[in-house]
Amino acid sequence: MIEKKIVKTTELQDFVAEVLHQNGLEKRQAEITADVLVSADQRGINSHGVARLKRYIDGLKDGTIRSNPSVRIVKETPVSLVIDGDGGMGQPVAFDAMTKCIEKAKQSFMCFASIRNSNHYGIAGYYTLMALKENLIGVSLTNTAPLVVPTFGKEVVIGTNPISIGVPAKDEKPFLLDMATSTVPRGKIEVYARKEEEIPDSWACNELGEPSTDASLILDNLINRRGGGLLPLGGGKELTGGHKGYGLSVAVDIFCSVLSSGLVGAEVYGQKGEPAGVTHFLGAISPEAFVGSDEVRENMTHYIRMLKNAEKAEGQARIYIHGEKEFEAEEQNREKIGLERVVFETLNLLGKPFGLILSNLSDK
Amino acid sequence: MIEKKIVKTTELQDFVAEVLHQNGLEKRQAEITADVLVSADQRGINSHGVARLKRYIDGLKDGTIRSNPSVRIVKETPVSLVIDGDGGMGQPVAFDAMTKCIEKAKQSFMCFASIRNSNHYGIAGYYTLMALKENLIGVSLTNTAPLVVPTFGKEVVIGTNPISIGVPAKDEKPFLLDMATSTVPRGKIEVYARKEEEIPDSWACNELGEPSTDASLILDNLINRRGGGLLPLGGGKELTGGHKGYGLSVAVDIFCSVLSSGLVGAEVYGQKGEPAGVTHFLGAISPEAFVGSDEVRENMTHYIRMLKNAEKAEGQARIYIHGEKEFEAEEQNREKIGLERVVFETLNLLGKPFGLILSNLSDK
Numbered sequence: 001m002i003e004k005k006i007v008k009t010t011e012l013q014d015f016v017a018e019v020l021h022q023n024g025l026e027k028r029q030a031e032i033t034a035d036v037l038v039s040a041d042q043r044g045i046n047s048h049g050v051a052r053l054k055r056y057i058d059g060l061k062d063g064t065i066r067s068n069p070s071v072r073i074v075k076e077t078p079v080s081l082v083i084d085g086d087g088g089m090g091q092p093v094a095f096d097a098m099t100k101c102i103e104k105a106k107q108s109f110m111c112f113a114s115i116r117n118s119n120h121y122g123i124a125g126y127y128t129l130m131a132l133k134e135n136l137i138g139v140s141l142t143n144t145a146p147l148v149v150p151t152f153g154k155e156v157v158i159g160t161n162p163i164s165i166g167v168p169a170k171d172e173k174p175f176l177l178d179m180a181t182s183t184v185p186r187g188k189i190e191v192y193a194r195k196e197e198e199i200p201d202s203w204a205c206n207e208l209g210e211p212s213t214d215a216s217l218i219l220d221n222l223i224n225r226r227g228g229g230l231l232p233l234g235g236g237k238e239l240t241g242g243h244k245g246y247g248l249s250v251a252v253d254i255f256c257s258v259l260s261s262g263l264v265g266a267e268v269y270g271q272k273g274e275p276a277g278v279t280h281f282l283g284a285i286s287p288e289a290f291v292g293s294d295e296v297r298e299n300m301t302h303y304i305r306m307l308k309n310a311e312k313a314e315g316q317a318r319i320y321i322h323g324e325k326e327f328e329a330e331e332q333n334r335e336k337i338g339l340e341r342v343v344f345e346t347l348n349l350l351g352k353p354f355g356l357i358l359s360n361l362s363d364k
Numbered sequence: 365m366i367e368k369k370i371v372k373t374t375e376l377q378d379f380v381a382e383v384l385h386q387n388g389l390e391k392r393q394a395e396i397t398a399d400v401l402v403s404a405d406q407r408g409i410n411s412h413g414v415a416r417l418k419r420y421i422d423g424l425k426d427g428t429i430r431s432n433p434s435v436r437i438v439k440e441t442p443v444s445l446v447i448d449g450d451g452g453m454g455q456p457v458a459f460d461a462m463t464k465c466i467e468k469a470k471q472s473f474m475c476f477a478s479i480r481n482s483n484h485y486g487i488a489g490y491y492t493l494m495a496l497k498e499n500l501i502g503v504s505l506t507n508t509a510p511l512v513v514p515t516f517g518k519e520v521v522i523g524t525n526p527i528s529i530g531v532p533a534k535d536e537k538p539f540l541l542d543m544a545t546s547t548v549p550r551g552k553i554e555v556y557a558r559k560e561e562e563i564p565d566s567w568a569c570n571e572l573g574e575p576s577t578d579a580s581l582i583l584d585n586l587i588n589r590r591g592g593g594l595l596p597l598g599g600g601k602e603l604t605g606g607h608k609g610y611g612l613s614v615a616v617d618i619f620c621s622v623l624s625s626g627l628v629g630a631e632v633y634g635q636k637g638e639p640a641g642v643t644h645f646l647g648a649i650s651p652e653a654f655v656g657s658d659e660v661r662e663n664m665t666h667y668i669r670m671l672k673n674a675e676k677a678e679g680q681a682r683i684y685i686h687g688e689k690e691f692e693a694e695e696q697n698r699e700k701i702g703l704e705r706v707v708f709e710t711l712n713l714l715g716k717p718f719g720l721i722l723s724n725l726s727d728k
Contacts, residue, residue, distance in 0.1 A: 077473050079443055080653035109441050110474075114654050152683050155675035165615050167622065175618065177611040183604060202566075202604050209677025227675065233605050234597055240547060240566050241597050247541040247686045248612075250671070251529045254539065258531065258663040259654035265670050289444035290478050290623035299622040306629050307614070311519035311591065313573025319517050322611045 004338035006362040012337060013038045015351060015358045016050055022354040023060050024067040029092040036091040036122040039129075041337050044329030047187045048123045051343045056089070056120075057350060063273045065089055065119050071096070074260075078104065081113035082260050087275025090121030090142075098127040098282045102134050105284035112139070112283035114255065116262025119278050120144075125178035125323070128166035131284040132174045135293055139283035140164040140178075141252045143262075145269040145276075147222070148182045148230045150250075151243040154209030156222070156229035157266040160185055161252035166323070168287075169300035176323025181249040182230040186222070189215050189230070202235030202242075204228065211236040255281035336361060368702035370726040376701060377402045379715060379722045380414055386718040387424050388431040393456040400455040400486040403493075405701050408693030411551045412487045415707045420453070420484075421714060427637045429453055429483050435460070438624075442468065445477035446624050451639025454485030454506075462491040462646045466498050469648035476503070476647035478619065480626025483642050484508075489542035489687070492530035495648040496538045499657055503647035504528040504542075505616045507626075509633040509640075511586070512546045512594045514614075515607040518573030520586070520593035521630040524549055525616035530687070532651075533664035540687025545613040546594040550586070553579050553594070566599030566606075568592065575600040619645035700725060 017034035021027050033056070041049035059065035069088025073081060081100060085093040097113040104111035121127075124140040131138025144159035160180040167175045183202050192199045193215035206212040207227035221228045232245025256279035257264035263277030270277070287296035304321050312319060339347070347358050381398035385391050397420070405413035423429035433452025437445060445464060449457040461477040468475035485491075488504040495502025508523035524544040531539045547566050556563045557579035570576040571591035585592045596609025620643035621628040627641030634641070651660035668685050676683060703711070711722050 075655065077653050079473050082654050109443050110476075112474075112653070149677075150671055150674060150683050152677055152680040153674045154677045157671060157674040163612075165618075167618050175614065177615055179605075179608040179611060183598065200604055202599075205677070209675075209680070233608055234547065235566075235604075240564055240599075241543075243684070243686070244543040244597055247543060248527075250539065250667075250686070251541055253667065254529075254531050254664070258660055258667060259651070261655045261659055261663055264663070264667045266674075287623070289441050289476070290446050291439065291625045295625055296622055299625055299628070300618070303614075303617065303622060303628045306521060307514055307517075310514060310517045310521040310630075311573075313513075313516055313518045313569070316516040316573070319514050320607070322607070322614070 003341045004362070005341055005344035005360045006336050006338050007344070007358055008361060009038065009042065009333065009335055009337055011359065012050065015347065015356060016053060018356055019053065019350050019354065020056065022356070023057050025060060025089065026068065029089055032095045033089055033091040036095070036126045038337070039126055040123045041339070042330045042333040043123070043125070043326040044333070045123055045326065046340070047185065050339070050347060053350060054346055059119065064276055066275060078108040079111050081111065083113055083115040085115055085118035087117055088119070090119040090278060090280070093118050094121040094127055094280050094282060097280070098130045098284065101282055101284040102131060102136060105136055105286050109289035110283065110285040112281065114260035115280040115282070116257065116260035117275060117277055118280055119276050121278070121280055123178060124162045124164035125166070125176055125326070127282050128164040128176060128178070132166045132168050132176065134284070135168050135287070135297070137168070137285040137287065138164070138166040139281070139285070141255055141281040143253045143256045143264070143268055143279050146266045147186055148232055148249060149205055149209060149228065151232065151236070151238060151246045154205065154207065154227045158246070158249045158253065159268065160230065161249045163248065163252060167300055168297050169304055170297035172301045172304045173321065173324055173327045175300065175304065175321055176326070178323070181233055181245050181252060183233050183235060183245065184230070186230060189218055193219050202231060202240065204230050205236050252281070367705045368726070369705055369708035369724045370700050370702050371708070371722060372725060373402065373406065373697065373699055373701055375723065376414065379711065379720060380417055382720055383417065383714050383718065384420065386720070387421050389424060389453065390432065393453055396459045397453055397455040400459070400490045402701070403490055404487045405703070406694045406697040407487070407489070407690040408697070409487055409690065410704070411549065414703065414711060417714060418710055423483065428640055430639060442472040443475050445475065447477055447479040449479055449482035451481055452483065454483040454642060454644070457482050458485040458491055458644050458646060459494070461644070462494045462648065465646055465648040466495060466500060469500055469650045473653035474647065474649040476645065478624035479644040479646070480621065480624035481639060481641060482644055483640050485642070485644055487542060488526040488528035489530070489540055489690070491646050492528040492540060492542070496530045496532050496540065498648070499532050499651070499661070501532070501649040501651065502528070502530040503645070503649070505619055505645040507617045507620045507628070507632055507643050510630045511550055512596055512613060513569055513573060513592065515596065515600070515602060515610045518569065518571065518591045522610070522613045522617065523632065524594065525613045527612065527616060531664055532661050533668055534661035536665045536668045537685070537688055537691045539664065539668065539685055540690070542687070545597055545609050545616060547597050547599060547609065548594070550594060553582055557583055566595060566604065568594050569600050
């Protein structure tokens with residue numbers, strides 16, 4: 001069991017925002033970014049939470065992330081936006097784009113934004129949730145650093161490119177899909193490497209492009225660019241559907257990059273010290289475009305209950321709906337969040353130069 | 365090697381249309397349906413081609429498919445349609461819906477149609493191709509008979525619900541994804557059962573909900589409704605990402621059924637002799653909503669070439685783009701198509717009562 005430090009959620013949020021602000025990020029941008037990061041921890045997705053703060057600070061320092069970008073709308077129609085993030089933080093540009101998509105969807109039934117020249121935007125599901133709070137359907141896609149090998153390849157030219165789709169329900173939690181299009185994210189392989197355990201052969205391939213169960217080898221190859229990398233959802237063979245995960249990853253990059261004329265595939269995070277060129281695609285759809293909000297929400301409840309009530313596999317007590325585990329975690333972490341000791345300590349180190357201290361409630 | 369009968373493509377198309385028409389289907393509907401079926405064979409997707417004609421004829425005879433439906437538009441906005449197919453053939457209602465989406469996308473940048481109360485519509489990619497021919501981005505989704513088990517379940521409550529997305533390119537074939545959200549379709553398991561070969565354990569689960577490699581057992585269980593069925597893309601465990609395929613399948617059903625108030629999940633094909641209640645979601649998006657048609661097509665070409673030129677895995681000569689194999693098959697089968705002997709004979713049996721004969725060019 002990993003030792004946890006308990007912190008107050010609101011204090012964590014203020015602390016993260018202030019550290020970002022002290023590192024040159026404008027106040028409102030810092031607050032949005034802090035909210036996205038803390039939300040990830042609240043929802044139990046610690047890999048994308050405040051544990052990443054140091055990386056963002058490093059990015060602000062080395063020029064990968066611009067602290068004062070001139071974000072501009074390149075094109076606008078009643079149902080679409082093309083936005084240039086000018087190399088700034090991903091969270092605020094994505095937050096503002098989704099806010100605008102929501103406004104426009106209320107006017108024109110739907111709106112989608114393709115965003116170029118941005119950075120890592122945290123959990124894809126944060127922006128889908130923004131639409132759900134307005135009883136709209138939300139879509140959130142992003143490309144990422146190239147970490148994934150296409151079917152029959154051995155070179156990482158596509159990202160883990162996640163897909164998030166959210167649909168509101170009545171008297172049930174909404175459906176909130178948020179999935180990488182690779183079988184697993186890189187972090188999962190790191191966990192297995194630390195434990196010195198073999199990974200399933202649908203997770204990654206070696207420098208020859210052959211499925212491998214050696215977690216340390218995979219990571220070593222990735223770091224030293226020797227070839228190989230993560231495999232798409234479905235694994236390394238057509239036999240097990242790997243070409244499908246590959247296709248989904250490409251589709252995500254098309255919506256994010258091809259439609260915005262942004263960096264694509266292997267180009268993302270291509271130059272050290274240059275903006276990473278991450279791209280996003282966000283959208284809000286009003287159920288009023290179809291059978292209407294009440295009916296859509298009732299239909300969702302009917303479908304969700306059908307799935308939950310289906311017969312369980314031997315030894316299983318429950319069938320989950322996507323997002324359900326995360327909504328339960330959020331409920332539990334509303335007031336307080338448990339952080340890994342190393343994360344807690346790193347945060348305090350980042351705060352120290354500015355006299356900022358994050359308190360540990362577990363010692364009290 | 366399976367013996368093939370060579371037939372003339374145009375003759376096959378006229379034959380299939382006439383057989384459908386003689387079975388009560390109005391002429392225009394019969395011609396559209398024939399075109400969708402023959403296109404599947406041309407594109408090498410024989411599982412969804414004229415081999416299915418008998419099933420459609422049976423459906424027209426037993427009432428699963430209504431030959432003279434009163435298709436109606438339930439709701440229309442500048443960017444959306446809700447259509448009730450009144451239990452008719454899937455192909456014509458989907459064809460007409462996509463035609464209308466294309467028209468409206470040219471006016472309003474995009475349009476999506478959610479269609480309830482339809483039937484099997486053939487290959488999802490046929491409708492995406494319609495958009496591609498107009499230099500638009502196409503989307504085509506459908507639910508299907510429940511054949512797939514959700515993660516931690518053992519009862520088939522979701523479909524193989526395919527996703528098709530098409531995006532035009534310049535000087536390269538378009539990207540055309542067309543994939544079931546299960547690891548494989550049922551037909552693949554039938555092939556292995558006939559060969560008495562074991563299937564990979566990410567394809568299907570037994571009556572306890574446990575992954576199984578026994579193709580005959582899986583089919584037998586499905587036919588006798590003993591439990592178990594196909595597994596979502598990613599297989600039967602969260603460890604290998606099975607919950608992701610499950611989530612994609614649910615997302616497809618939401619767009620098709622929840623947005624149109626159609627039958628959903630386990631309800632599809634619920635009553636023998638009643639319309640099947642299949643639902644679809646079709647859409648066309650103009651690149652002019654984003655950076656514009658020329659730029660999008662050039663960006664696609666750049667991305668496609670990056671993928672194709674990536675380093676190949678040991679022993680592989682080529683990285684494919686989605687749809688590429690099918691475009692090559694289409695080129696090859698433009699004039700003539702090879703049909704399996706049993707398919708050729710079944711077609712002639714279906715034509716016989718009406719004095720229709722399909723000629724075999726291979727004997728000449």
